[in-house]
Amino acid sequence: MALRKITVEENVYWYKSVTKYALETEAATFEITVFLEDHKQTPLKISFVTSEDLYAGNPLNTGVVLTRLSDKETENINLNRPKYIRECILYGLKMGWNGGNKVAVMDGLEILKSLGYDVSGLCPKEGIVIAHGKEYLK
Template sequence: MKLRKIIVKDNIYLYIMTGKIDLPAQEGILTIKIFLKDYKLTPLLVDFRTWDDPIIGFPLNFGFPLSESLTGKKEVVNLNRPKYVRECILYGLQKGWTGKNKLEPLDGLEIVANLGYDVSVLSVNKGDTK
């Protein structure tokens, strides 16, 4: 898969999205890996840990309707839209990432929740048969 480009606050970033399944945990982990241009050794990693569907795959990769916490209005959230990658970058910058340093992977669902969405429908509930 090819790196995509986005410009945020006059800086050029490159990013790629990958996914993996943790079968024992019945969890899908969709990761956005973001690099400041020319700094490929210090990426920002944002992990979106959700349930995984054998037919549709990762819900946020194809788009999933989430309710806005305040209004209840539903909006389809698709991480392939640049606005969500931009929010990940801004959140990483707020947490101390400069593009030239490493951070522990960030919780992507926390970012989506901070945007005002109810992410509880995406959580993997242990013991739930779904």
Template sequence: MRKIKVEDNGYLYKCESGFGINTEIATFEITIFLENYKQTPLKINFITWEDLYAGNPLKTGVALKKIATQTEEFVNLNRPKYIREFILYGLKLGWNGQNKLESIDGLRILRSLDFDVSSLYPKEGFFVGHGREYLK
């Protein structure tokens, strides 16, 4: 577990990756706890693709375009910069570290940060995230 401080509160977090139902689909999960409150984590799930050689793009890092500026930013979700953004997003949704929220679609958070996440979706035809969309 790694530590981070956001708005005068201490948090612990961990990042885990795995494979979904199909080997074309990969998962990346970030679990964040307010210090001393391990029973009420903030869970953020990403459903994406995984490359046999390059690995999970969110774990190893990927260049994503900012929609407003059309500039690219190298995004690696292991970096504290993004963990901080996820904590702030959870706080806006009403999570305070002592209450439970449903798992959050991480790609939705990245979109709210103005990233074009279209390159992260699994291949066509697979179920995607909490939005209950199907790629066509």
């Protein structure tokens, strides 16, 4: 995917997203990489590891209905929408990324939880451990 531009809090960022599927673990990964303009060496990387839907593919790429725990309202979450890219950038900034420093890969499901969504239906199958943005069999 080509880089796309987004402005958040008067700063210009460029981002891309990719999806991956690990056949041996049946885990899907939606990965977002964000760069502050002119700072390509220090990206924010966010990895959303979920179960793969055999027909629809990666649920966060095609869209999945999640419930907000606070008010039980549902929302169709598709990470290709700029609204969610903005939320990821704001989360990264809150967690110490400033565009010019290196940070560890962030867990995207934690971002969705921080936004108040129930992500329990997205979690990978039993026997899969997520560590540092990678899937491993137990």
